[in-house]
Amino acid sequence: MKDNKDRNEVLGAVKKDGLALGDADESLRKDKEIVLAAVRMTYTALEYADESLLKDREFVLATVRINDYALEYADESLLKDGKFIMAVVDQEHNASPVEYADKSLLKDREFIMGVIEKNGFALEFADESLRKDREFVMAAIKQDSDALEFADESLRKDREFVMAAVKENWLALGRADESLLSDKEIVMAAIKQDSCALEYASEELQNDPEIKKLAKG
Numbered sequence: 001m002k003d004n005k006d007r008n009e010v011l012g013a014v015k016k017d018g019l020a021l022g023d024a025d026e027s028l029r030k031d032k033e034i035v036l037a038a039v040r041m042t043y044t045a046l047e048y049a050d051e052s053l054l055k056d057r058e059f060v061l062a063t064v065r066i067n068d069y070a071l072e073y074a075d076e077s078l079l080k081d082g083k084f085i086m087a088v089v090d091q092e093h094n095a096s097p098v099e100y101a102d103k104s105l106l107k108d109r110e111f112i113m114g115v116i117e118k119n120g121f122a123l124e125f126a127d128e129s130l131r132k133d134r135e136f137v138m139a140a141i142k143q144d145s146d147a148l149e150f151a152d153e154s155l156r157k158d159r160e161f162v163m164a165a166v167k168e169n170w171l172a173l174g175r176a177d178e179s180l181l182s183d184k185e186i187v188m189a190a191i192k193q194d195s196c197a198l199e200y201a202s203e204e205l206q207n208d209p210e211i212k213k214l215a216k217g
Helices: 007-016 018-023 026-030 032-041 043-048 057-066 068-073 082-092 096-100 109-116 120-125 134-143 145-150 159-168 170-175 178-182 184-191 195-200 209-216
Strands: none
Touching: 007 018, 007 032, 018 032, 018 043, 026 032, 032 043, 032 057, 043 057, 043 068, 057 068, 057 082, 068 096, 082 096, 082 109, 096 120, 109 120, 109 134, 120 134, 120 145, 134 145, 134 159, 145 159, 145 170, 159 170, 159 184, 170 184, 170 195, 178 184, 184 195, 184 209, 195 209
16 A cells, blocks of 8 residues: 555555554554454454454444454453353354353353353363353253263263263263263163264164164164
8 A cells, every 4th residue: 555544545544454553653553443343354453453352342243243363462351351251152052162262261151151151162261160051051051962972081981970861861972071972871861862862872772772762662
């Protein structure tokens, strides 16, 4: 660009190449329209946005609507704000924004539980201490059976816990530790809900006459 202080010229430049924002005058890197235009080309243009914008709740939400990954450029103050992260989760209708949340929030039982009630996959990003918590993990499984995949290994190997998970939703069997796929009682509990559960059972149980009869219903 010839004049990095000319608003129209800078706006035209970032609409062609978002990273042209880096050549813009400092005053224009505070311009919301210009920065959003750059983000539409590439979210990494936020590297050049003025710090004030990255602290602006509504502006950051707007960038995330354009590209989920834009959240990684948000100011630390927003990433520590549970209400803000929850607003992003509500906006995006998935748990991925939790990945960018400050570690303090990932240890916050109340915050993570609130997200899990909306999307069980938030368990993936929870602190290790919460992924070992039986009550907490079960809440995630109730929301989405696949959440068992992100539970601590100790729970995925825990017969009592896996049995409870399978009774809640037979699909949880597919995320249980391999050692429990040979557990006849657990497999039968899953098959009683849906014969498709047979595909997760060990080869030995798939050929078990009683199991095969139950699956055929």
